[in-house]
Amino acid sequence: MTLVNFRDPAALADPEGRWVRPGVIHRSAQPFPAADAAIVEQLRSAGIVTVIDMRGEAEADAADWAAAQADGVxxxxxxxxxxxxxxxxxxMRTMTEDADLGAFYLLMAESAPxxxxxxxxxxxxxxxxxxHCAAGKDRTGFLTAILLDLLGVPAEEIVADYARTNQALTQIFEGLAERNRAALNDFNAGSLTVPRPLLEAPADAMAAFLDLVQARYGGTEGLLAHCGVDAATVEAFRAKAAAGATAEPTAEVTA
Incomplete structure (x- = not known):
């Protein structure tokens, strides 16, 4: 099985290649149930050498990416x-509007610098x-938005890329339900309440996130500085991922 909600944002958010180098940034949901030969081939074909897994400790499993790691990823x-x-x-308990989800995204970023x-x-x-995160929607959504904004992609295109996840929500929730039976049972028993915006990828949520980042930090570079990301890392990312880049950076930025 291949990755659900897998895409290169450059292909849809920037088809004319004005801002983003194609084939550099990809996004998806977590592997369901774990990376297999088809997923490894999907990564290899896309030129992916690094997977950034933003799931929490309890969500991840060492087996999820074992096959990809064995292949050198x-x-x-x-x-x-x-x-x-x-x-x-x-x-989350007070979330009712789409804009509340955007504020939730900023809170997530601020809480995990x-x-x-x-x-x-x-x-x-x-x-x-x-x-990727679990659904490839929320954490993946706001981090992808940050990276695209660093490259100068207009807000409306970033919002549109985020909202494309709506097309994959049925597959995503089927995969999550199969993997998280205990949590699903709690939900069915009424002990968990998921706010409506969290079950969707509403465009207004991403628009609100970008507006809040601008208002509070003066833009994504300010937010990243708040999180401890230095200017050299931002410039290394741009040198690699900006439209017109033809070669990888000569020096690797280490975490």
Whole structure:
């Protein structure tokens, strides 16, 4: 089985090649149930040498990427997961509007600065990369948005790329349900409540996220600086991924 919700944002958000070098950034959901020969071939064909896994510790399994790692793919665990201060849980409980989901994304980034830093540093390394979380929607969505914004992709194209995940939600939720039977049972029993925006990929959520980043940090570079990402890493990523780039950076940025 191949990766669900797999795509190169450059192909759809920037088909004319004005901002993003094709074949550098890819996004998807987690492998269902784990990477197999078909997924390894999918990565190889796309030129992916680094997988950035943003799932929390409890979501991931060592077997998920074992076949890819055996094929030489490096997997970077950049765990963006709830902290113990309760802020993310409180935000989820009060989420009703699409814009609330955008605010939730910024809170996730702010609550895991080390993971955001690790992910962006890994994205600046030579070679194609794959970003994923569980659904390939929320954490993958806001980190992809950050990277595309660094390359100058207009907000409306970033929003449109994020919203394309709606087309894959049926497959995504089927895969998550099969993998997370215990959580699904809790949900069916009424002990878990998932806000409506979290079950979708609403364009207004990503638009709100980008607006909040601009208002609070002056843009994505300011947010990344807040997370500890230095200017050299940002420039290394641009040198690799910007439209017109023809070669990989000569020096690898280490996490």
């Amino acid at each position: 490096e997997v970077v665990a950049a765990r963006i997961e709830p902290t113990d201060d309760g802020a993310l849980e409180a935000a 080390g993971a955001v830093k690790l992910a962006v540093e890994a994205a600046a390394r030579p070679g194609g990369l794959l970003l």
